[in-house]
Amino acid sequence: MSAPYVVEVKELLIRALDLQGRNAADIDEEAPLFGGGLGLDSLDALQIAMAVEEEFGVAIPEGEEAKSLFRNVASLAAYVAAKRVESA
């Protein structure tokens, strides 16, 4: 069973980035989002940040802190989960 928000984040990525022909099962939550894996770029990072805030109400910080959050789906989902607990 997946950690909290992993499936939701995968589905969000597919919608927000128009990753056609992919479903949640295709995406490895440990695989790097950038530079290999899904092959996303900085424009995608901006789009993901906007979509995460819209969908989950969680703002992604700018700069260096964002880089570790964006390592993979698992790190992003963990951040969302933590922030949602905080604001609950």
Added chain:
Amino acid sequence: MSVAPRVAVTGVGLVCSVGRGFRRAFGLLCEGRRGVGPLTLFSGEGYPVRLAAEVPELELEPGGSRSEALALAAAGEALAQAGLAGGLPGRAELVVAASTGGMYETELTLSALHRDAGAPYDAAALRCHPISAPADRLHERFGPFRRVRTVCSACAGGAVALGLGAARVRAGEAEAVLAGGVDALSRLTFAGFSSLGSLDAEPCRPFDRSRRGLSLGEGAAFFVLEPLERARARGAAVLGELAGFAAACEAHHITQPEPEGATVGRVVSAALASAGLGPAAIGYVDAHGTGTPLNDATEAAALARVFAGVERGPLVSSQKGQIGHTLSAAGAVEAAVALAALVEQRVPPTGGLAEPEDHPPLRFVRGRGEAAPLDAVLSNSFGFGGSDASLVFAREGFAAPAPPPAPSALVVTGYATLGPAGLRRGEGGYGGRGGGPPGPAPDPKGWLDPARSRRLDRPALFAAALAEAALGEAALAPGERTGLVAGGAYGSPSSSSAFLSRVELKGPRFAPPAEFPNLVPSSPGAHAAIYNRLRGPSFTVSEGAATALAALSSAVDVLRDGQADAVVALAAEVESALVERVVAPACSVVGPGPRGEGGAAFVVETAEAAGRRGARARALLVGAEVWPGDAPSAPPWSARAASPARARVVTLYAERLGAAWLEAIGWAGVEVVEVGPRTGWHEAGLALAAAEAIALLEGGAADEVLVVERSARRAGLALLRRRP
């Protein structure tokens, strides 16, 4: 054999946030005056950055836009300085770079219509919307011009317009060209750049170690370009020569520059070569210098490589810290500043720059302007889609501009069409063999590699697929000598209004960053160039109903000027209820029945280049031209050579032409083929008409086919002949 005309600059006009007037604004810039301040044109609520370089106290005409007002002021100054305000020569042309047009004045209306298609609106107020509207307004005020063309190449547009204008002078086609660029601020562009995180919270600091982003601005600049001999003969004061120009596409990414700036270096070197000058001749570089971490690092690195060998490196500065990034105006505004530097022998500073990064041998100018002996200057502009352009201005007589190549025939070596029947390669205008009524094309996603086309919207998918298919037909492997000219009449009003509506309803934080680059009218063409790795000059043209013929016409100019050996000329329009019901009719473009969607792409090459690679010509492209107004002003090359029985006219709707009009252009008694009932009346229908023309030639029905446009505001012709 006559020598190609040298290009003299006899007038310049400039409007920016710091001031108006070519010399006056330059003086203020040299004093270090900065024009980046709080937003007043619209509410900055919800935006992290609320700064812009607005032009103060700009008076608009009734029903007119800020873009029009900026263009009128700058163009008026240029013509007055050139002594041509009282009357233009017979062969005078206009080329204007723009990417916003009347967006500021119309975006709220369009956004409201996006939410409620039945909302009432003022059609007359939308007339200023298209990016081609400022050029039309300049023509009304200062014309008549023989050609009135709008180009869009994002932030490189102003430079591209100047380069294209110079090419017309060098080709001996124009006695004078009014060339320049204009852009006004708009909520859409502001929201877009904000969503990309590109804006500096302070007035920007180009080349500074602590730079954080750009400041948006607005403005306009226009140049009067004419043959040097003509300027001398009529006693005009020559400010300098436009001695060199080069433009190319990085084919890398829609917003990010190439990390090493390879294409920037290539374009700068090519501009120098076209001026017959080495790097040591350049005393000042007016950099693109937006203030973003990436651009400035890339540009400085590329410039440092080009100027590596010189004994004393050039002085370098950027005006964007003082006047903001004026988008399509920037290339022209900053070219004007570079020329002013040459005239006054004084280099302006980089406002906002405190601690420059070290990029020897470049010498960054800060604080106040400094006197410098200058023989030649360089001006850079780079735009979304990796469109890079450089201009060289030199003292009269100093440079040794390379002449354009010897005239060569032009041939079409491959083409493709797109419509309800799908993507077709080289099979005529898709409606040519039967074909149904106008309607939607199939989903284009399946035609392209999903990994590389994920971010492309429908217009970009059409353009990229058409270009790929045409290149395949032509068996041409693209590279640095293959360019692209796309025709796009209205940009993407549906997508733009959806974007802005979202910002209005949810706030600027929820503007989708990945969608913004696609809203620039040059983006479909830029995506097509990136996807197909076309690395020659790449830009979009917009000329209302005649847009498709304008694309062919500009492709011809690029080839004749030697800027490329092959150009993909394409036009594609997508279905849009907003365009069909609101935008097009407001611009006097309507047709019977459904508007439809589709387009065509052509690989046009010099016969010489095609011959060298053993390519087969499908047809000969004799010429393509568009002119304002209705009266036939048919160019000499359009005279019919074949007998009437062996000739054809192809057009959208035959009833628009009329026997008298055809007689006046020498094509009476020729069978007229109309494609509109099958293609619809969208602006790319004429591209499909040209494809149909090639099918007629190859099928043996005709030896010569004239593609014709006649509408309220434009007439256009393209002549194709059977391949030799």
